[in-house]
Amino acid sequence: MQNQSIDEVVESIARSLGRGVSLEDPDGVLLAYSSHQATADRVRVNFLLSKRVPADVSEWQLRHGIAQAVRAVAVPANEDLGMLARVCVPLLVRGFRVGYLWVQQQSSEDPASGILAALPRVRPLVDRLAELLLETDTASSERRTQREATFLAACRGAAAAVEELRGWRELGGDGPWRLAVVHEPMPAPDEGGDPHEAALLQRTLALQATVGVAPVLFSAGASGFSVLLCASGVGTAALQQVLERFGAGTARRAGRPAGRMVLGLSEPTADPRDLAEAFHQARHAVQAAAVDPQLGDVCSYADIGVYQFLGTVGWQAPAHGSIHFAELSEADRVDELLPVLELLYDKNGSVQDVAAHLHLHRSSVYNRLARIRSVIGADPLAGMVRLELHLALKARRWRSRPRFELG
Template identity: 55%
Template sequence: MKTADIDQAVVNIAARIDRALSLEDLDGGLLAYSAHQPTADRVRTNFLLSKVVPPDVSAWQLSHGIASAVKPVPVPANADLGMLGRVCVPLLARGFRVGYLWVLQLDDEQTPEVILRELRLIRPEMDALAEMLLNRSSADYKARRTDEAQFLAACLGDRNAGVAVDGWPGVHGRGPWRLAALLERGDNAQRDPAKSGLLHRLAALYATLGINTVLFSAGTETHAVLLLHDEIDGFDLSEVRMRFEFEVSRRGGQVAAPALIGLSEPFTDLRRLPGAYSEARSAVQAARVDTQLGTLVSFRATGVYQFLAVASRDVLPSESALFSELRALDRNGELLPVLEMLYDKNGSVAEVAEHLHLHRTSIYNRLGRIRSALGVDPLGGQARLELHLALKADRWAGRPRL
């Protein structure tokens, strides 16, 4: 979306209601304003000159709840700030907050009631403006695509790209950071790679709008990547995950499926980007093959998968003689799943029986069959270590390649 289109939309709205307007982004930066000014105050004049809302004015505006509002919010005059009364219109597109439209009261206007009535008449124009702002952040925007390519190159170890990313205003000095990998769990095998990359870019972009602890997003053919501030909390991560699921489903034309997020460990030096990227990918791969890890998993919580994920190591389950023998015997898939769950549940037969909806006697019978077949106790010593590792290596072998 061209800036000129946004400018013209603001001018048209101002003409409809014959009032001074200004349009802000979510960070308080000036995007557009109406030249038609039946009235003005010191705050508006300074804003148009500096293009940034000063901290004291921002604090006054935020104190009236504009950051969470979904309807127009009257903000009363403040003589100390040189500020007339005004109405803040939160602009939302498809559920995403994309900016604020400010409507100034006239000098002799004591209440915002007239403005609120006028705004109801121009709802279609404001909705169209919100869509423009959403499209303004589109992943098809040339500069955006250039930044994404540079960011992904830095994640893959390009030193020059890493230096460039470190110099970005939205990134420089904002550490410690984390990387997150987002993976859709639906069936995308038949999707064109280029379309898949665009889908992930768009889904990640729209899923993170308005979440300040997400510093940047990018998409690849197989997954999306986020640069996060380490202060991001579980609530925001869950929100990102759910939005990502929705966007992938809506834009990809497929049934919604739970998305997965893998998190790297925190880092304070952006030269660690490649290592963090590897951790985030490994974490989300582990979550994909082992559902007990959950939909949001950090690298340190992946357990033995940390060792299996090392690039130079390729542990094959067939390297275990005990595992190979047991798999050959387990034609009906009754033994290996029970054994793995027993290991994961620390040997609790009661928990495994409840989870699998089996009687405890059935669990003991299957353990007896395993013991007889292998000639060793699968719950003791070296046999347990070997079999548990082989079971996890077997899962890891089925991971999506990212």
């Protein structure tokens, strides 16, 4: 249905302009063309047959700045290529380039100025075409796939990928940058399915969720999560907007309601060689946010507290947590004591805040604290005991964190 709609829009534009029109993606692959054939040069005929722009024609077009253009560009004729002059209309949605619309001039006596003057009347159709293209799987284009693979390899620390990344326009010259990891911490209904399909879904979601969000410079998807390259000054409001779009996109494309979306944000880094460490921080932060809702849906690595220590190389929490924690776990058969204790620690010891949060009377909170003292034979608010139990509670959460790697 979407392809039919694209074809219909292309035909409408061709009829309105009275010229042959073709549509290609950013990689030069033919997506649609009009039946209007008043004049067709050798390049157009070969393009319609091969479905891809030849290298020599692509080089001629790129030489005239179409890859950077945000407005229509007149590309002159090239007799050696058998190419009449034509006008290239870049198709952009909120700043993201989704393809090119080509309008062929009918002869050397058909000036580009006539086409350029006529374009405003088909502007609504051109905008509609760009929106339709964005709704297709632009994330699956060959160029996009290769660039995302390079970006993720740099996040793994691959030296060759890091060097290739240095020349990317998206990096905006010098840093610093921050990495963000987006994850939906709930089992997918098709868990155990095709990881390539899961990765394509994430890539498509990330691409569409970040279009027009200026502080997000690039995005890539892996199976079960997405990685965003952000400007160092990216704010919470922009990242919340991205999460909302992720949720809406998941519901639309996966055919199910989205779970709680969480985003972990690294500290700034000014060197592409440090992207691997930035990915480690962002992954750590999103894992902490996934298991500990009090951290919020957008969580910076600097704000995850003790979770910075959990999961580091060489650190291993005992299976039972600790002696006092094991005693409390055994006694807390109906889950009354540990939730109160963790919340009390997280609320800076405020019994009133704990009571309000759990809809309890303050006396009930005090009674449960007394039971805890009785079980462990120590004051749970005393320094070392408090540190032990708070760490054990967070380690228990950490053991249920989502696991994902870049491959």
